[in-house]
Amino acid sequence: ALIDKGNHRHFMQKEIYEQPIVVAQTLRSYLQRFEGRIVLPIPDFDLSGIRRVTIVACGTSFYAGMVAKYWFEQFARVPVDLDVASEFRYRAPVMEEGGLALFISQSGETADTLAALRHARAEKQVIAVVVNVPTSTMAREADLLLPTHAGPEIGVASTKAFTCQLAVLAALAANLAKAKGRLTEAEERNIVRQLAEAPAAINGALAYDESIEAIAGTVAGARDVLYLGRGTDYPLALEGALKLKEISYIHAEGYAAGEMKHGPIALIDEHVPVVVIAPTGPLFDKTVSNMQEVQARGGKVLLISDYDGVEAAGEGCVATITMPKVHPLIAPLVYAVPVQLLAYHVAVAKGTDVDQPRNLAKSVTVE
Numbered sequence: 475a476l477i478d479k480g481n482h483r484h485f486m487q488k489e490i491y492e493q494p495i496v497v498a499q500t501l502r503s504y505l506q507r508f509e510g511r512i513v514l515p516i517p518d519f520d521l522s523g524i525r526r527v528t529i530v531a532c533g534t535s536f537y538a539g540m541v542a543k544y545w546f547e548q549f550a551r552v553p554v555d556l557d558v559a560s561e562f563r564y565r566a567p568v569m570e571e572g573g574l575a576l577f578i579s580q581s582g583e584t585a586d587t588l589a590a591l592r593h594a595r596a597e598k599q600v601i602a603v604v605v606n607v608p609t610s611t612m613a614r615e616a617d618l619l620l621p622t623h624a625g626p627e628i629g630v631a632s633t634k635a636f637t638c639q640l641a642v643l644a645a646l647a648a649n650l651a652k653a654k655g656r657l658t659e660a661e662e663r664n665i666v667r668q669l670a671e672a673p674a675a676i677n678g679a680l681a682y683d684e685s686i687e688a689i690a691g692t693v694a695g696a697r698d699v700l701y702l703g704r705g706t707d708y709p710l711a712l713e714g715a716l717k718l719k720e721i722s723y724i725h726a727e728g729y730a731a732g733e734m735k736h737g738p739i740a741l742i743d744e745h746v747p748v749v750v751i752a753p754t755g756p757l758f759d760k761t762v763s764n765m766q767e768v769q770a771r772g773g774k775v776l777l778i779s780d781y782d783g784v785e786a787a788g789e790g791c792v793a794t795i796t797m798p799k800v801h802p803l804i805a806p807l808v809y810a811v812p813v814q815l816l817a818y819h820v821a822v823a824k825g826t827d828v829d830q831p832r833n834l835a836k837s838v839t840v841e
């Protein structure tokens with residue numbers, strides 16, 4: 475059969491492992507590696523007049539959009555409005571004519587996202603779609619079609635589609651920055667170089683699979699799990715929590731690390747594992763101090779960082795997961811892997827149906 479699990483026990487596991495290849499495959503249509511240039515599949519599409527971006531999606535695709543918001547603002551200095559599709563359409567969103575409305579979807583058929591797209595069309599937005607299924611309704615209705623090349627995703631829990639979406643969104647953010655005159659050629663070359671390193675870095679993250687499997691037991695017995703991160707690691711915390719809920723049925727929440735002290739820290743005791751996503755970088759010290767607040771209340775911290783981060787802050791954690799040291803731009807693509815693997819191994823340990831979790835459908839085609 476064209477679609478089988480190969481040597482893998484589940485489709486989800488196979489799809490996690492495909493990420494280095496499919497991210498490389500996706501990047502190939504957005505990067506001219508040797509020239510050091512970023513190009514969109516529609517090269518003459520003019521983004522220079524875009525003054526505002528509205529990003530709309532659901533679930534994991536929404537979290538990819540949330541990462542992209544940080545990138546659009548940081549690189550292109552364009553204001554971004556972001557919402558889940560089911561809220562967007564019913565809150566009377568204000569859109570200026572000629573804005574860019576960006577929809578992100580693996581399937582291209584999610585009913586809420588499609589309805590939001592049509593709403594934005596009626597509001598005279600330019601419609602950009604990041605989509606994995608090239609024959610989908612959303613792909614057909616796009617002005618600017620930005621395909622991911624993840625191949626068919628069978629597991630209900632989205633994995634490889636997410637990292638491919640991030641790859642496309644990083645390229646789009648850089649492209650918008652370029653169109654806005656905010657990127658020098660040298661900076662563009664540097665971004666291309668960083669993105670081109672993502673597949674190898676994802677491979678490096680996969681090498682920690684066994685050590686992640688070994689600590690899955692710390693989480694499998696828990697009733698509640700928290701995930702914390704700052705900056706682009708905040709959407710990753712949300713994504714980590716979603717993955718865990720979906721396939722292991724353990725209650726999990728993602729929080730911006732700095733929000734802990736505004737409420738959720740009341741939940742902390744020795745029974746609550748707290749997964750902290752904190753690569754070294756400008757936000758590292760702040761996240762670590764939030765982590766220490768958790769530890770001071772008896773919380774069991776699992777720290778995901780790079781070697782330097784684990785060296786600096788790993789003491790007192792019940793477990794650490796060491797990622798390759800990467801440029802902040804590709805960190806979300808790399809740190810997606812340990813949160814996927816953790817959810818996967820916890821679900822396997824609990825014996826749940828990993829590829830077909832209860833109550834869920836791969837594509838939600840009703841509103």
Ligand code: AGP
Binds near residue numbers: 532536581582717
């Ligand atoms: C993620 O693991 C989900 N199963 C779900 O949240 C999914 O991302 C969401 O339904 C959106 O689907 P789409 O990307 O096909 O639009």
